[in-house]
Amino acid sequence: MTDRDAAGTASSRDRSTSVNAALPPGPQAQAAANQPAGALTVAPVGDGPPRDDRTARPGGRVTPSAWPSRTRSVLKHGALLVAGFVMLYPLLWMLSSSFKPTALIFRDPALIPTEIDLTNYTLGWDALLHPFSHYLMNSFIIVAGAVLGNLVSCSLAAYAFARLNFKGRRVWFAIMLMSIMLPIHVIIVPQYILFSQLGWINTYLPLVVPKLLATDAFFIFLMVQFFRGIPKELDEAARIDGAGHARIFFRIMMPLATPALATTAIFTFIWTWNDFFSQLIFLTNPNMYTVPVALRTFVDSTGESSWGPLFAMSIVSLIPVFLVFLFGQKYLVKGIATTGIK
Amino acid sequence: MSALGELATLRRKGPKGKVTMAPSERGDNKAAIFFLAPWFVGLGLITIGPMVASLFLSFTDYSLLQPPNWIALENYERMISDVRLHNSLRVTFTYVFVSVPLQLAAALALALFLDRGLRGLALYRSVFYLPSLLGGSVAIAILWRQIFGTNGLINQVLAFFGIQGQGWVSHPDYALGTLMILNVWTFGAPMIIFLAGLRQIPEMYYEAASIDGAGRIRQFMNITIPLLTPIIFFNLVLQVIGAFQAFTQAFVVSGGTGGPADSTMFYTLYLYQRGFTALDMGYASAMAWLLVVIVAGLTAVNFLLSKYWVFYND
Numbered sequence: 001m002t003d004r005d006a007a008g009t010a011s012s013r014d015r016s017t018s019v020n021a022a023l024p025p026g027p028q029a030q031a032a033a034n035q036p037a038g039a040l041t042v043a044p045v046g047d048g049p050p051r052d053d054r055t056a057r058p059g060g061r062v063t064p065s066a067w068p069s070r071t072r073s074v075l076k077h078g079a080l081l082v083a084g085f086v087m088l089y090p091l092l093w094m095l096s097s098s099f100k101p102t103a104l105i106f107r108d109p110a111l112i113p114t115e116i117d118l119t120n121y122t123l124g125w126d127a128l129l130h131p132f133s134h135y136l137m138n139s140f141i142i143v144a145g146a147v148l149g150n151l152v153s154c155s156l157a158a159y160a161f162a163r164l165n166f167k168g169r170r171v172w173f174a175i176m177l178m179s180i181m182l183p184i185h186v187i188i189v190p191q192y193i194l195f196s197q198l199g200w201i202n203t204y205l206p207l208v209v210p211k212l213l214a215t216d217a218f219f220i221f222l223m224v225q226f227f228r229g230i231p232k233e234l235d236e237a238a239r240i241d242g243a244g245h246a247r248i249f250f251r252i253m254m255p256l257a258t259p260a261l262a263t264t265a266i267f268t269f270i271w272t273w274n275d276f277f278s279q280l281i282f283l284t285n286p287n288m289y290t291v292p293v294a295l296r297t298f299v300d301s302t303g304e305s306s307w308g309p310l311f312a313m314s315i316v317s318l319i320p321v322f323l324v325f326l327f328g329q330k331y332l333v334k335g336i337a338t339t340g341i342k
Numbered sequence: 343m344s345a346l347g348e349l350a351t352l353r354r355k356g357p358k359g360k361v362t363m364a365p366s367e368r369g370d371n372k373a374a375i376f377f378l379a380p381w382f383v384g385l386g387l388i389t390i391g392p393m394v395a396s397l398f399l400s401f402t403d404y405s406l407l408q409p410p411n412w413i414a415l416e417n418y419e420r421m422i423s424d425v426r427l428h429n430s431l432r433v434t435f436t437y438v439f440v441s442v443p444l445q446l447a448a449a450l451a452l453a454l455f456l457d458r459g460l461r462g463l464a465l466y467r468s469v470f471y472l473p474s475l476l477g478g479s480v481a482i483a484i485l486w487r488q489i490f491g492t493n494g495l496i497n498q499v500l501a502f503f504g505i506q507g508q509g510w511v512s513h514p515d516y517a518l519g520t521l522m523i524l525n526v527w528t529f530g531a532p533m534i535i536f537l538a539g540l541r542q543i544p545e546m547y548y549e550a551a552s553i554d555g556a557g558r559i560r561q562f563m564n565i566t567i568p569l570l571t572p573i574i575f576f577n578l579v580l581q582v583i584g585a586f587q588a589f590t591q592a593f594v595v596s597g598g599t600g601g602p603a604d605s606t607m608f609y610t611l612y613l614y615q616r617g618f619t620a621l622d623m624g625y626a627s628a629m630a631w632l633l634v635v636i637v638a639g640l641t642a643v644n645f646l647l648s649k650y651w652v653f654y655n656d
Contacts (some may be wrong), residue, residue: 034655077451077462084469087527089478093495094485109502159379166374174352176381177345179389183587183612183637186630189623190395191388193406213384220381221345245373274479276590277610281618291478292590298498299484307488314481327474329468332475336531337538 011327018149091318098315102308121316124309127302128294131285132313135294138283139273142207142290147265149211150219154264155257157214158223159249163235179217184277192281202285211268219264225338226251226260263335266328270321291317344576355497366577385644400628405621417628427629429604430612433518438585441522446577449529453536474530482524483594490520511595514605521591521606532577539573540566568653575652579644586637589614601631609633 012065022077089111098120099113124130160166161173173261185329195206234247234256254261276292283293299308325332375382400417402410421427452470457464476482487494488509497507510516547565556564589610592600600607600615613633617626 041474044530055367076455076460080466083452084466087473088469090485090489090495091473092528105488107498109495110344110500134428153380153384156377156379160374164370164374164377166371166630169374170352170501172378174349175385176353179351180345181583181637182389182393182639183583183630183633185610186396186589186634187389187392189399189617189630190392192618193395193623194387196406208387210384212380213388214381215388216385218345221348245370245377249377270475274476276478276480276593277614280593281614295480295484296594299480299487299594310484317481318476318479319480321475322472325468325472332468333471333534336534 003012027092060184077109095315096312098306098308098311102306105307120308120312124313125307127309128298132316135289135291138288139290142204143269143272145204145208146211147268149208150216150268151261153212153214154216154219155223155254157220158227159253162224162227164245176217176220180221188278188281201282202288206282216268219268222264222335222338223257223260226257230256259331262328263331266324266331267335269324273321346576346579368532396627396630399624400631402624406623410624417625420625421628421632426604426607426612430607430609433605433607434586434609437518437522437588438582441525442581442585443580445526445529445581446574447531448526449532449577450536450574451538452529453533457537457540467534468472471530474528477524477528478590480590480594483591486520486524487589487595503557512602514603517596517602517605521595524591525585525588532581535577536570536573539570543569572654575648579641582640582644583637
């Protein structure tokens with residue numbers, strides 16, 4: 001987003017009641033949120049305060065420079081384009097290679113394939129025990145369960161932390177924050193034992209049920225941040241009208257929190273789709289393999305002989321993440337930025 | 343405010359920190375139990391229960407097939423003399439201490455570069471951010487295995503310049519390096535956080551400094567960097583914690599072995615092998631606890647050192 005866009009969104013935010021502001025809430029919402037002094041401000045992230053895009057940025061045009069600004073700007077864009085190209089080269093090369101015969105992958109570093117050949121895709125699709133669609137379906141089921149679970153359980157918990165005054169709130173809140181940083185490895189062995197005794201190994205359950213129980217505390221935190229920015233006056237008005245917490249949650253908070261819910265859904269999608277460690281451990285039956293586990297079997301069973309089909313299926317596996325990235329970028333960027341700002 | 347910032351605030355305000363609430367909000371205990379029910383169950387059954395169980399298992403010999411057999415500190419004693427474990431620690435520490443600073447440096451440099459009302463900022467940001475979304479996937483690990491393979495992309499490019507490359511992923515001296523490059527490649531996420539942090543610095547600081555005759559370098563050293571230290575700190579803590587738990591890349595690139603010659607044997611990979619390949623679950627549990635201690639220790643060290651270089655403007 002350019003600074004001009006930033007200024008645009010920021011001022012449109014000014015016009016709207018700040019409640020409708022995208023994640024995270026604008027400065028007015030904070031002020032209205034009636035928070036204890038000095039505590040827990042959510043920074044207006046991503047776009048910053050409204051800013052005239054002609055104002056100089058840090059060190060930008062404040063001081064006169066030896067070079068004319070046009071030359072500088074050309075040089076800068078040149079450098080950024082080169083850097084961006086280097087960053088994306090591996091991905092583009094994999095895409096182009098997926099259309100080349102395997103023999104050519106080892107000889108041809110060029111980006112543009114001489115001809116578009118879909119053989120790798122048809123070969124790769126049927127290279128494993130099941131057609132690749134089987135693994136895609138398994139991944140989608142788990143992702144759908146995880147997204148749903150996180151949306152429901154994390155928003156419920158976040159409402160309690162953001163709005164309810166209950167015994168031991170600070171302690172529970174601290175425990176929740178610390179659980180974000182807990183390495184999964186310390187609980188994976190007993191989890192495996194527990195789930196195998198429940199007969200859950202090689203089912204979707206070990207990968208979905210924990211999400212229904214709000215174990216991805218990161219998203220609780222993300223939503224607490226967001227809820228804090230929604231003016232308390234709204235709940236209080238509803239309370240005076242006789243609404244209970246359930247009603248306030250469903251009728252006021254949830255509709256206003258759609259940006260936070262979208263961020264949660266998008267991150268859960270990508271992280272679950274890419275997750276390898278727990279799927280490797282809980283899914284050992286080829287019928288249950290998800291995309292990452294299937295790909296890993298593919299690379300280990302065929303080795304160097306079939307890079308073409310392997311690349312083709314790798315590209316297929318990246319497409320959903322890429323699409324989510326394309327359409328959910330705004331939420332991704334803001335979500336990451338919000339959690340990072342002190 | 344970040345999770346770390348919140349924790350710090352909670353600590354600073356002490357246990358008696360008062361949160362004044364409207365009278366209407368007093369005593370929401372019942373509602374809280376309802377809203378937190380799923381989280382409480384998850385915390386007990388999925389997190390704390392297994393933590394306690396793994397602590398117990400770390401004092402036992404357990405292979406899933408027979409009930410755990412109490413052996414007191416034997417697992418921990420074994421760890422002291424386990425050469426492969428020491429190697430995996432060395433590999434992991436090297437990976438963390440080399441690749442995280444490089445990754446953050448790249449993230450900061452690009453963020454500074456992008457934070458100037460640049461035309462096309464959104465596009466650049468997307469381009470640099472995309473790899474960090476894909477970097478943890480098996481597909482990218484597969485790609486890396488090819489790129490740095492004997493006949494891979496890198497060697498094809500080197501050959502173009504008449505240089506004879508080698509199989510980078512199959513050479514014990516270089517395999518870990520390829521994984522570090524992969525980690526640096528994913529600098530997009532910390533870059534986004536830096537960008538957001540740069541936007542937080544009030545414009546007037548720069549204006550005031552420039553009126554006082556401070557040049558760009560002085561402004562950068564005396565305004566940008568100090569005000570950015572909390573963000574640098576946050577990124578550092580998170581990336582260290584994350585890098586310590588890296589698994590997928592090493593697993594896929596080495597075909598699950600941690601090879602060649604254990605040179606990519608990350609701690610987590612060794613833990614996986616002990617626990618889920620050798621079914622040595624007691625030992626794996628002890629290893630998991632060592633991991634927690636190390637990660638917590640590094641985080642604590644980070645916090646202690648932060649006093650000397652992180653500037654909190656409040």
